[in-house]
Structure formats: structure tokens, C-alpha cells
Amino acid sequence: MSVELLNGILPLASSLVAFVFAVIVLKRWSTRKRLYLLFWGIGLFYYEIGGAMEAWYGLVGWSPWVFRLWYLFGAILVAAWLGQGTVFLLVRRTWAWTLFGILAVGSIYAVYKVFTAQLDPSLMIGHELSGHAITSGGVRILTPFFNLYGLLMLVGGAAWSAWLFWRKRVLLNRVTGNILIAVGALAPGFGGAFQRAGLPLALYAGEFIGAVLMFIGFLYATHPAPAQKPRPVQVPNATSI
Amino acid sequence: MANQRTERKAPASYERVVPIALGVILLLIVFLGLITFAVLFGFWPQ
Numbered sequence: 001m002s003v004e005l006l007n008g009i010l011p012l013a014s015s016l017v018a019f020v021f022a023v024i025v026l027k028r029w030s031t032r033k034r035l036y037l038l039f040w041g042i043g044l045f046y047y048e049i050g051g052a053m054e055a056w057y058g059l060v061g062w063s064p065w066v067f068r069l070w071y072l073f074g075a076i077l078v079a080a081w082l083g084q085g086t087v088f089l090l091v092r093r094t095w096a097w098t099l100f101g102i103l104a105v106g107s108i109y110a111v112y113k114v115f116t117a118q119l120d121p122s123l124m125i126g127h128e129l130s131g132h133a134i135t136s137g138g139v140r141i142l143t144p145f146f147n148l149y150g151l152l153m154l155v156g157g158a159a160w161s162a163w164l165f166w167r168k169r170v171l172l173n174r175v176t177g178n179i180l181i182a183v184g185a186l187a188p189g190f191g192g193a194f195q196r197a198g199l200p201l202a203l204y205a206g207e208f209i210g211a212v213l214m215f216i217g218f219l220y221a222t223h224p225a226p227a228q229k230p231r232p233v234q235v236p237n238a239t240s241i
Numbered sequence: 242m243a244n245q246r247t248e249r250k251a252p253a254s255y256e257r258v259v260p261i262a263l264g265v266i267l268l269l270i271v272f273l274g275l276i277t278f279a280v281l282f283g284f285w286p287q
Contacts, residue, residue: 159267175255
């Protein structure tokens with residue numbers, strides 16, 4: 001299969017996985033009304049939009065709108081909004097809303113910057129979408145801040161949750177699920193880093209692996225395995241009744 | 242009847258794999274964080 005075709009098919013597959021994942025998470029939110037599920041659902045729709053725009057570029061071709069939507073949702077907002085979901089899950093509500101306020105202001109600023117940026121598609125390297133097409137200043141510098149916040153909250157939060165369940169040796173499906181979510185969330189970050197270093201398809205492959213691992217992790221964490229019988233242990237000095 | 246308590250013990254494979262996996266994730270977070278800063282300060286291509 002040619003690299004050009006993979007440039008369309010890989011992100012399309014990521015987009016489909018993210019869409020199904022988002023629908024399942026939002027369906028869960030509609031019955032449980034927990035904010036973290038809402039933010040994860042929104043973040044996953046951003047993931048889906050990012051993948052769909054990459055697929056459009058790979059299969060159809062360049063369009064400024066496609067690029068702007070990809071850069072806004074796929075490169076800037078997705079990790080941070082997913083991470084904000086984890087913040088609502090793990091952090092005290094007042095702090096979570098404060099961080100969301102900062103994220104919301106930053107996101108509005110990002111919308112303005114991305115949609116007013118000057119673009120030159122001839123500057124992109126290889127066959128993938130990349131931020132090199134942006135010629136205006138102050139746009140690409142936004143991505144590390146959003147992504148660092150998303151990385152710390154989403155990956156750190158999943159690893160922390162896995163550790164808590166592990167320490168108590170309870171709900172081992174959540175240990176496994178959170179580890180898969182953490183690894184999955186790291187995958188696009190490494191894909192992006194390797195893409196910058198010149199490795200073709202690294203970003204799209206990282207996004208696909210990330211979407212699949214996070215989806216499996218979520219399913220694993222939310223569907224406990226059949227309960228195992230606890231193993232009785234004789235306590236030597238216990239009193240008899 | 243003697244008192245019994247439930248022993249909380251994960252399967253043997255979990256006991257080995259989970260701490261390693263969590264350690265690797267921690268290292269990857271640090272590594273990706275360093276790359277992000279390297280991008281910010283121009284040591285890694287943007």
C-alpha cells in the first residue's frame with residue numbers, strides 16, 4: 001500500500017474509532033450526567049474532526065478550511081480537552097472549573113489565531129498535514145502549551161488512577177484500562193515528535209494506535225470482569241466465635 | 242469457626258507487569274515533556 005493511500009486511510013480509521021468512542025462516552029454521560037464524561041466526549045469529537053480533516057487532505061487534497069479545522073481541533077485542542085475531562089474526574093470541583101476557565105479563554109484565543117493565520121501549503125514537508133503551512137507568528141507556539149497540559153492531565157491522571165487501584169488491589173480491570181488509556185494518550189504525542197524529526201506516517205500511525213488503545217482501555221475499565229472468588233486466608237491469632 | 246479475612250492479591254502476571262508498565266509510562270511522560278520543551282526552545286524541529 002502506498003504512503004499516499006495510507007495518509008488517507010490511517011486517519012480515516014482513527015476518525016471512525018474516535019467517533020464510535022465519542023458516541024459511547026456521550027451516551028454514558030447522558031445517563032450518568034458526570035462532567036468528566038462530557039469533556040471526554042467533546043475531546044473525542046475533536047479527535048474525530050482532526051482525523052477526518054487529515055483523511056480529507058490525504059484522499060481529496062488541500063483546502064484552507066480543512067487545514068484550519070485540523071490544526072485547531074487536531075493539533076491544539078484535542079489533548080487539552082480530553083485532559084480537562086480527567087481534571088473533572090480527579091480534581092476538586094473549584095480547581096477544575098478554574099482550570100476550565102483558563103482552557104476556555106485559551107481555546108477562544110486559539111480559534112481566533114488559527115482562523116486569521118496566513119497559510120502556505122507549499123511549506124509542508126512530506127504528504128501529511130503539518131503546522132509548517134502556517135506563516136503567521138504566534139500560532140504554532142500555542143500547541144506545546146495545550147498539549148503539555150493535556151499530556152500531564154490525561155496521561156498523568158490515567159497513570160495515577162491505575163496506581164490507586166493497583167495499590168489497593170481492587171478493580172484490576174481499571175488498572176489495565178487506565179494503563180491502556182495512558183499509553184494510548186502518549187502515542188499521538190510521540191507520533192508528532194517523530195513526524196517533526198522527519199519520520200513519514202509517524203503522526204497518523206500514532207493517532208490510530210492512540211485511538212484504538214484508549215478505546216480498548218475505556219471498554220476494559222468500564223466493563224469489569226466477572227468477580228473472582230476472594231481467597232480465604234487463615235488468621236493465626238484470630239479469636240473463634 | 243475461625244475468623245477469616247480476604248487476602249488482596251492480584252494474579253502473578255499483574256504483580257510483575259503493572260509496576261513495570263507504570264514506570265515506563267512515567268518515563269515516557271518525562272521524555273515527551275522534555276521533547277515539548279525542546280520544541281519550545283528550538284532544540285527539536287517544530
